[in-house]
């Protein structure tokens with residue numbers, strides 16, 4: 322399937338109006354995410370990266386503004402950002418795991434505790450202090466700001 326920018330923009334517009342994604346839009350997003358993952362999701366599990374990007378896209382695609390960018394670059398940029406986010410999460414989990422192992426006496430060196438994490442509420446990268454006590458236990462996924470809402 323070859324995707325034209327105009328067709329993609331039309332499908333996004335249809336979704337914004339109707340509130341639901343057409344099968345055609347779903348196929349387009351899958352194809353773009355798949356292509357983007359081949360190029361930019363190195364170090365991540367391919368299918369997982371594609372699925373995560375498409376899920377994320379379906380949630381934010383109605384924010385697309387045709388005056389700011391073309392639909393294809395918009396969708397591709399969101400995919401690439403998603404892969405970066407996933408890579409940060411993997412790094413964060415590994416660092417935290419290493420820390421827990423150290424605390425349990427399984428490692429000889431003291432690993433560095435991650436200082437930043439992406440909040441699943443606002444999507445922003447925030448320092449440990451923004452997550453409170455649960456950060457170090459690996460339980461905090463939302464920053465204090467998002468938790469209050």
Ligand SMILES: [Zn+2]
Pocket residue numbers: 440441442443444445463464465466467
């Ligand atoms: Zn937040």
